[in-house]
Amino acid sequence: MLRYLLLEIRRTARDRRFVFFTVALPVGFYLLWSNIFTKGGDLDSDTGLDAKTYLLVSMAAFGALGASLTTTGARLAAERQSGWLRQLQVTPLRPWAVITAKVLASMCLALPAIVMVGLVAVLTKHVHLSAGEWAAMIGAMWIGTLPFAALGTLIGSVVGADAAQPLTVLCYMGLAVLGGMWMSVSILPRTMRAIAHWTPSNRFxxxxxxxxxxxxxxxxxxxxxxxxxxxxxxxxxxxxxxxxVRS
Incomplete structure (x- = not known):
């Protein structure tokens, strides 16, 4: 399984779209929104964090969420269509091992998004956290990508290649909104607030x-x-x- 895991990581890392959407995009959004909120006041009454720190977490979460979903859903659906799954069936890999490898690969590729947004926040906005806080935040958020990697794998196993991409994007944006990554959950309608607190993206x-x-x-x-x-x-x-079985 280790060789298959390394293969999955290499295949995805060579994808330029992955680099753009999961690293460059959240970094760009962080620079944009952190420059708009220049006063540095509290952005969210629930956390008490200033804008630059709140946005650091929000955009790191946004990038990691995107990496976890996009590196599994659409890719797995394309593999089903191309016949790659039939090739895997003749290997000793069990279904649980393939799923585990894809989830772990997705988690590894989500890590750069978290780290890069944090680095940009330090260099451009002088966000200050202790070494322990940095380590705890990065580690906790990295482990927290598990359910999104599983969701992407579920999407890729259920729908075809044509439907996987739009469905992944829909889940991506919906989870980002409910997670409070684009706006504070406190300003959402009451029903959406109640739903948001039970979503993995909000807790992430x-x-x-x-x-x-x-x-x-x-x-x-x-x-x-x-x-x-x-x-x-x-x-x-x-x-x-x-x-x-269907492939």
Whole structure:
């Protein structure tokens, strides 16, 4: 499985679209929005973070979310169409091993988005966090990409190549909005706020906001993310098995 994992990482890293959408795009948005909110006042009453720090977490989460989804969903659907899954079936790899390798590869490729947004925030906006806070935030957000990688794999196993890309983008943007990455959840309508707090994207971003604010993330963040990971990972494994039978 290790060789297959390294192969997945190399294949995706060579994709220029991956570099643009998962690294350049969140960095560009961070520079744009952090320059608009120049006063540095509190952007969100729930976190108490200033604009440049709040946006650091938001855009890092946005980039990591995109990397996790786009490196699994559309790619896996294309592999089904091209016959790559049939080739994998003649290898000793079990379905759970293929899913695990794809999820881990997605997580590895989400890490640069988190690191690069953080680096740009330090160099351009002089965001200051302690070494421990940086390590905790990056580590927690990296692990927090698990349910999104599983969701991307589920999408790629269920729908065809033509539908996978728009469905992935729809999930990407919907989760970003509900996660509070584009606007504070507190300004959303009441029903959307209630839904948002149960989404993995909101709890994912909240990990970073809590740590950046100097607080220990609430246990509910980890529990909800773990629950989504188990459910989506299980569904992805079942869907992948069915997809290989049909291929």
């Amino acid at each position: 971003a909240d990990l970073g906001w809590s740590i950046a604010a100097g607080h220990t993330p609430p246990a509910s963040d980890a529990l909800i993310l773990a629950g989504w990971t188990v459910v989506l990972g299980g569904l992805a494994t079942v869907a992948y098995r069915r997809a290989t």
